[in-house]
């Protein structure tokens with residue numbers, strides 16, 4: 001089957017790829033672009049490990065063909081820490097609260113929750129668990145992930161206060 | 167597994183998409199959110215030779231309300247419906263139903279038109295469309311449009327009245343009346359799963375507090391969601407008291423022709439219906455007392 005050449009914008013950088021239209025975004029990100037932080041678990045939308053941000057929204061990269069994402073901005077886990085490698089608050093809290101063990105689910109969880117917290121900065125525990133329900137974790141039992149998200153929110157409030165008191 | 171090869175088409179207008187569908191007929195499949203189709207393609211349960219992406223046809227997207235009719239473009243995502251203030255005000259049962267669909271990331275991409283065209287018997291939109299007698303607007307190559315009520319559109323498991331050359335373009339729902347009580351009660355074992363059984367109800371009362379109209383719908387009991395027409399008719403002019411709720415719940419649980427499957431056996435489904443109908447009618451009644 002013939003390949004098609006197109007450009008993908010991942011983490012602010014343009015990549016020229018040459019792939020068949022049937023190639024999933026998850027596979028192009030991993031195999032062609034070489035960013036292997038996006039994990040692939042189930043390939044039918046259930047586990048959430050492959051979640052990336054497309055135009056700022058968390059989406060399953062295993063349920064999108066790469067060719068469909070032409071012209072859209074894609075963000076993967078590699079872009080969450082800053083250029084010095086310093087973790088985002090959420091990543092730091094996951095680290096401190098033992099919100100991961102094997103780490104397979106973590107990239108999907110980080111991107112889902114980064115987007116979720118942006119659109120819903122002060123969620124209840126119930127809302128956090130609802131948003132987290134689309135990401136399966138076989139190690140942690142979720143408690144510490146929820147704690148990490150809650151601590152991220154608290155940290156945000158503290159920073160807001162510091163800014164306000166300046 | 168990986169999907170089998172296909173040719174990708176990216177039409178930018180409805181006419182272009184219809185022409186492609188007409189050209190390739192049964193060999194073509196529309197892709198909207200892809201949240202059911204791509205999963206099926208990855209499992210090779212679907213192997214279209216031509217994939218026609220309708221995501222770049224803006225006219226298919228959007229929500230408006232005219233003459234107490236809420237109109238939702240087929241390509242509108244579950245999340246956009248969930249977040250729409252217009253929907254919350256005119257037809258809040260849709261907001262509630264949207265919140266039960268899958269997960270956060272699935273709702274961002276999945277569309278109402280895709281869900282209705284897919285016609286999963288345990289999906290939210292087909293059931294709500296049957297509850298509210300939603301109208302499907304369908305576009306054909308000839309430039310003609312036809313409209314069809316939800317009960318005629320959804321025919322069986324994964325089966326609708328859509329011909330391979332047609333595109334579902336818009337879904338209209340009559341707005342709920344002021345002081346109309348409503349409830350949507352799905353039962354699933356895990357958050358975000360398709361429901362095993364669900365009950366949806368809308369209730370309005372007349373001046374004297376008797377039932378003016380009841381709409382009652384069961385999901386998970388047959389190949390499509392079913393409306394309980396006889397119970398609806400029989401409830402008119404009744405007092406909406408605990409007795410009536412008990413009678414309706416008892417009668418409703420004998421309706422339908424459910425299957426035994428790995429999720430639940432027949433007896434369990436019937437028991438669920440009784441409990442969920444009771445819950446739904448109590449909530450719907452409370453809703454009528456708000457104003």
Ligand SMILES: Cc1cc2nc3c(=O)[nH]c(=O)nc-3n(C[C@H](O)[C@H](O)[C@H](O)COP(=O)(O)OP(=O)(O)OC[C@H]3O[C@@H](n4cnc5c(N)ncnc54)[C@H](O)[C@@H]3O)c2cc1C
Pocket residue numbers: 044045046195196197198199200201202203204205240241266267268269272275276277278279280281283284288289290291328332333334335358359360361
């Ligand atoms: C993990 C997971 C959990 C889910 N949980 C739920 C749930 O709890 N409840 C629920 O209801 N759904 C659930 N879904 C399914 C989801 O809601 C899908 O979005 C929906 O079923 C299909 O919509 P889509 O836009 O993604 O359609 P697609 O997958 O793109 O298409 C589905 C079918 O409809 C056809 N089609 C699409 N649009 C049109 C159109 N406008 N005209 C004609 N034909 C069209 C396609 O050709 C295809 O055959 C879940 C999905 C996943 C992956």
Ligand code: FES
Pocket residue numbers: 039040041042043044045046047048049050051060061062063
């Ligand atoms: S790999 Fe995409 S959701 Fe599991």
Ligand code: FES
Pocket residue numbers: 099100101102103104105106136137138139140
């Ligand atoms: S940390 Fe191992 S799956 Fe979540």
